[in-house]
Amino acid sequence: MDTPGLPRTMRAMVLERPGTPLRLREAPVPAPAPGQVLVRVRACGVCRTDLHVADGELPDPKLPLVPGHEVVGTVVAKGDGVEGFAEGDRVGVPWLGWTCGTCRYCRRGQENLCENARFTGYTLDGGYAEYAVADARYAFPVPGAYGDVEAAPLLCAGLIGYRTYRLAKESLGRAPERVGIYGFGAAGHLVAQVAAAEGAAVYAFTREGDAEGQAFARRLGAAWAGASTEAPPEPLDAALLFAPVGALVPAALKAVDRGGAVVSGGIHMSDVPSIPYRLLWEERTLRSVANLTRRDGLDFLALAPRVPVRTETTAYPLEAANEALADLRDGRLTGAAVLMP
Numbered sequence: 226m227d228t229p230g231l232p233r234t235m236r237a238m239v240l241e242r243p244g245t246p247l248r249l250r251e252a253p254v255p256a257p258a259p260g261q262v263l264v265r266v267r268a269c270g271v272c273r274t275d276l277h278v279a280d281g282e283l284p285d286p287k288l289p290l291v292p293g294h295e296v297v298g299t300v301v302a303k304g305d306g307v308e309g310f311a312e313g314d315r316v317g318v319p320w321l322g323w324t325c326g327t328c329r330y331c332r333r334g335q336e337n338l339c340e341n342a343r344f345t346g347y348t349l350d351g352g353y354a355e356y357a358v359a360d361a362r363y364a365f366p367v368p369g370a371y372g373d374v375e376a377a378p379l380l381c382a383g384l385i386g387y388r389t390y391r392l393a394k395e396s397l398g399r400a401p402e403r404v405g406i407y408g409f410g411a412a413g414h415l416v417a418q419v420a421a422a423e424g425a426a427v428y429a430f431t432r433e434g435d436a437e438g439q440a441f442a443r444r445l446g447a448a449w450a451g452a453s454t455e456a457p458p459e460p461l462d463a464a465l466l467f468a469p470v471g472a473l474v475p476a477a478l479k480a481v482d483r484g485g486a487v488v489s490g491g492i493h494m495s496d497v498p499s500i501p502y503r504l505l506w507e508e509r510t511l512r513s514v515a516n517l518t519r520r521d522g523l524d525f526l527a528l529a530p531r532v533p534v535r536t537e538t539t540a541y542p543l544e545a546a547n548e549a550l551a552d553l554r555d556g557r558l559t560g561a562a563v564l565m566p
């Protein structure tokens with residue numbers, strides 16, 4: 226496809242081999258296939274999953290790969306048969322990039338578990354570039370209340386946080402009164418605002434000695450903030466885990482009350498240590514969240530401006546993607562990192 230007014234090449238940060246830094250490359254601007262939109266990327270959030278992909282902790286990424294699955298941009302061209310978006314529309318492109326619609330998970334409404342799913346910035350090229358293509362059926366309109374950079378973290382951190390919280394409510398059969406959040410970063414700081422808006426008291430758990438992170442949590446309305454090794458002052462109804470540390474599982478099970486729920490929102494975690502059965506007993510539940518459904522995306526993006534969920538971001542130029550990933554790895558960020566091509 227040759228679209229008038231569009232350049233033929235673009236700058237992209239590319240993963241050539243897991244375990245090596247991303248490289249700045251000149252790449253062809255992708256052409257939208259039927260059903261796809263071509264998006265001029267305005268902002269792309271940096272998610273912990275990008276780190277897991279770059280470090281080789283997730284198997285079989287597309288290579289070479291343009292990472293990034295919190296993409297906010299403007300539609301600049303459309304493939305055949307695209308419905309619902311026009312050129313000039315602002316769209317958000319999330320992690321779930323394509324599902325088959327026919328496997329047994331898709332057929333029962335669990336497209337997040339699709340066995341043929343493709344993922345933006347992992348098995349499909351993502352948003353660490355000036356342009357990206359996306360299947361229009363998996364792209365979302367971005368609420369107008371948010372700027373491009375502000376909106377980016379909503380697309381994964383926000384969505385996954387929301388699904389994690391929703392599954393906790395499902396496990397409990399009600400909205401929790403006391404919610405613990407382990408790992409108060411991109412996802413944690415967003416879902417804390419949703420839980421607080423629904424009347425829950427939020428207990429924020431950070432790395433030991435992270436006074437800045439604890440102050441950040443209190444500023445966002447947390448009733449209590451402390452180290453993940455500490456016991457909360459009251460037993461929790463639910464604990465949401467966003468730090469990729471398996472040792473948090475027994476810590477969170479200890480912190481939740483009888484009948485409580487522990488839900489892990491991450492895609493990768495270090496090994497979970499063995500636990501005495503009594504930590505799980507008394508009808509505590511432990512479950513994980515995998516990916517998102519389009520319904521989660523539409524529901525959360527409708528809810529976010531009503532709360533309103535405020536995103537705390539640190540912007541980096543596109544070519545500083547490696548620095549942004551390093552800052553995330555080392556816990557030097559407050560809130561979420563966002564690249565600006």
Ligand SMILES: [Zn+2]
Pocket residue numbers: 324325326327328329330331332336338339340341342
């Ligand atoms: Zn499927």
Ligand SMILES: [Zn+2]
Pocket residue numbers: 272273274275294320381382
């Ligand atoms: Zn993500």
